[in-house]
Amino acid sequence: MAQALHRALIATRLAVPFLLGLVLAVLSFVPYGSPDLSIVMPSLTLPLVFYWSLHRPEAMPFWAAFVIGLWQDILVGGSLGLMALLLVLARGLVDNQRQVLLTQSFAIVWLVFAVASGLLTALAWVVAGLWWNHAFAVMPFFVHWGLGVAVYVPLAMGFRRLDQLLYEQA
């Protein structure tokens, strides 16, 4: 019984960030009644993948980042693979710098997130431009990125609380 409970706890720890990613992806699409918000709505999944890749990489494997991104692509209805690519790259980027980032303060990690998400947003602009064969206006992407950097703080605090609930009270 105890073993079954333990297994359930492990499964929950691994599943929650992934499932949360699927939910956060949808939140960008629910009708808030404001088209402007809808257009510049920040990606909530990028902070999620960044945070969990850094602090609990076993709960955010590459396939999870890929599936969350693909789910977001399905919701957008355009190019399948674009968000999947970005989230996998974000996961890889964090993987590469984890040992350094884990020793840094939150402010530095936030700064790194800002730079990384800026690079990924610029990449998204280029790839989307090639895919749609259209030079997208830069401003929506810029606002999209800025809002993403801003929402990282409350999201990371929420993830941290969830992290504690899942791991440190067991």
Next chain:
Amino acid sequence: MRRSNGRAARNSNPERNMAQRASFAVFVAVSLGLLLVTKLYPTLTEQVQGVLIDVAAPVVDVLGEPVLAFRSFGGRVADTLDGADRVEALRAQNERLKRWRDVALRLDSENAQLRSLMRLSDETKIPAVTTRVISDPGGPFVRAIILDSGGAKGISKFQPVMDPAGVVGRIVTVGRHSARALLLTDLNSRVPVFIRRTGDRAILVGDNSDRPRLAYLPMESSVKVGDEVLTSGDGGVFPAKLPVGVVDYVRGSTVRVRLAADLARLDFVNVLAYEPVERPEAAPGIADIPAPPADGTAAQVAERGPQVRVAPPVAPPVLPSPSPLPPQRAAPTPVPDATPAPEAAGAGEGGT
């Protein structure tokens, strides 16, 4: 929020690192492969999207419920706060609309008689499926919305989507119980239109901005701000004379249109059960119309492009007044305020 670096040791296993790198490479390759496949095989992608949208729509719908409930609550609070004023304004509006309804009914009957006399088919009565909008565009790439009805209710690709004020877009992906509509503002949207006042044909081209632009207008066009824009019916994808919007900006060859449809608040829309004259997939798609050259006209595009059948040239249509656009948006058409005699309004222009 400083974290201990104890977990870093987890990453020190070389085999694990190799596996991680391999995973990274595989998923980057799969993502790029998907991008390539969806670009090269749009028809296949569309079929896959038709299946996937039925998976995504119920999830978006369920997760959107709390947001909609909050919006509804906010609306009720606002209504309560300025209830008396709103009741008075709505009462006045109701009176005005009742008069317009009388005008519309009489014109409808008059139109039916004239059509019958001229042996014209009645294109204005197109059955529609009213459906709920369950998603916003959500992101800077695509201007599309998800609807909670699909093929099971008779919705099919290319059908026009409207709100009470005007054209919203057209259906691009159809699932069994849901569908996706491309908005007029999307950069892939191309809709043949005409200017009501001048009769000039043009193509309404979306560019992801709020106000799509008019391309292929004749060089000598005298289009000006305030001109009403309606679908021309060219190409047969959209029926003719659906309200689209009002010319909002004219500078040189750049003409932009403020849409009649309120894309900010699309709660319910009508999908017109209008079958294109000939399925556009038989020919290059409307979306495939290239960027407008300097010397092209809408009619030329209609003839050489996707249009399988070009509607015969018609005189600039005269729509019955009242305008199909909502009063507050249709600048050129005066709205009967407190005193308009519906008889006087009805006696003016006759419908075709």
